[in-house]
Every structure is written in C-alpha cells, then in structure tokens.
Amino acid sequence: MKMSELNLSEMPVKAMILAAGRGKRMRPLTDQVPKPLLTVAGKPLIQYHVEALVAAGITQIVVNHSYLGNQIEAFLGNGHSFGADIHYSPELGGALETGGGIHKALPLLQGGPFLVINGDLWSDYDFSRAICPAGVLAHLVLVDNPVHNLKGDFLLEEGVVSEGEGERFTFSGIGIYRAELFSGCHSGAFPLAPLLRSTMVRGLVSGEHFEGKWRDIGTPQRLEGLNLYYLQLDA
Secondary structure, eight states: OOGGGOOOEEOOSEEEEEEOOOOGGGTTTTSSSOGGGOEETTEEHHHHHHHHHHHTTOOEEEEEEOTTHHHHHHHHTTSGGGTOEEEEEEOTTSOOHHHHHHHHHGGGSOSSOEEEEETTEEEOOOGGGOOEETTOSEEEEEEOOOGGGTTOSEEEETTEEEOOSSOEEEEEEEEEEOGGGGTTOOSSOOOSHHHHHHHHHTTOEEEEEOOSOEEEOOSHHHHHHHHHHHHHHHO
16 A cells, blocks of 8 residues: 555544653663653653643643653643643553553543654654554654664655565654554553554555654663753753
8 A cells, every 4th residue: 555545644633642661771760750750951751742742732642651650640730731631541550561551541542543652752753743644554753773773663665664675764652543553452561563563564554754853762871862962952
C-alpha cells in the first residue's frame, strides 16, 4: 500500500504521555523522583510535553504511571493550570510496558486516532502537524540514528514503514495510533514493537522523517548533555 492510495488523514485530538517506566538506567537520579519529573533547564521533562501539546491544540491528555506515580499526579494535577485536561491511567501492579500501557488506557483515548509520546524524550516536533493517514493503523515519527542506535529501527519508503532492506531510521518515541491496532490484544504487560512489526507486514504503518531537534533522555549523561545545550543557548 502506497501513501498515494491513502487520500484522507485525521489529526489526533487526544494524546498519551508514557510515564510508567522505572528509569533504572537513570539511577541514582530516579531513586526518589520518577524519570518524567527530572528537570531540563529547571523544568520537568513531562511539562515540556504538556505545554507543547497544548500549544498544538491538543488539550485532552492521558498519562500512565507506576513507579512514584503519585508525584506525577501531584505535579500535573488535573492539568488545568497548563491549559489541559489530564486523566491518569495508573498501573498499580507494576508497569505494563508500552503496548500493555496503551491498551489499558484505551477507554480514555476513544474518539479517533491518538498521539502517544515517550515521557523520556525531548524534541521540538510540532504536534500540530501530527496526522494518521486513512487506511493505516499507526503512523511513526522517525529520526536520524543517534550514536546509541546507529543501525536504526525501520525502513521508510514512500511514506510506508517496514523492516525491509535499506537505510534505516530510529523510531523517535512519537507515534499516532488507532484503537484498532490493539484489536485482539489481551490485558497485561506486553511490548509495542512486535505489534507494530506484525502490522508493518500488512502494510498498515506509515511514517515520516523528522529532521528537527530530538533527544532520547535515557541516561544521566544524556540528561546532562541536554542541560548543557540549554546553558549554551542562554550564554
């Protein structure tokens, strides 16, 4: 299926921020604070996401959480102080991984395609440009391969994402999904990647190459690097 065959697209009106991870690679920084509340230039990572979503007109936001999730709820509240309407999907028995976490939150995400953002990334991606083309179940934002993932994740050809041979890009952790992607899935913990790969085989995953600013804040060193970037901006 080529993108030329997908004539209609839909913009998401709801978004989900994934904030349930333990952040083991960020220890000891995450021993007392959940990873989404680690600060960049004095502002928690998750606040950058909320503000960017609101600026793009997406004010209905779902946040999942597990480890120290009460701190996230205490910081964001109902979201009204940020101009948002925030609801929570707690994973009290332990984090459900990306696929399981989204699946559990589906009742809060009804009403068309929805945007999902990893809580531990930083980017200047404009969420107002996010779309899910008609005829696909997922649309992935891909970026150039960072030093910690030089082989990349997926191939992008004519707007279609696959695991074919050729130049690969890295999945940014920003995606737009339809609830139908999770049809047949069962409650509990499961990763998202195998589900996406099986859907790619059917030609139902589209994508775009984003060339703007993006960083995966997965280690203390990467967090320090991003803070240094902001210091240089202020210098």
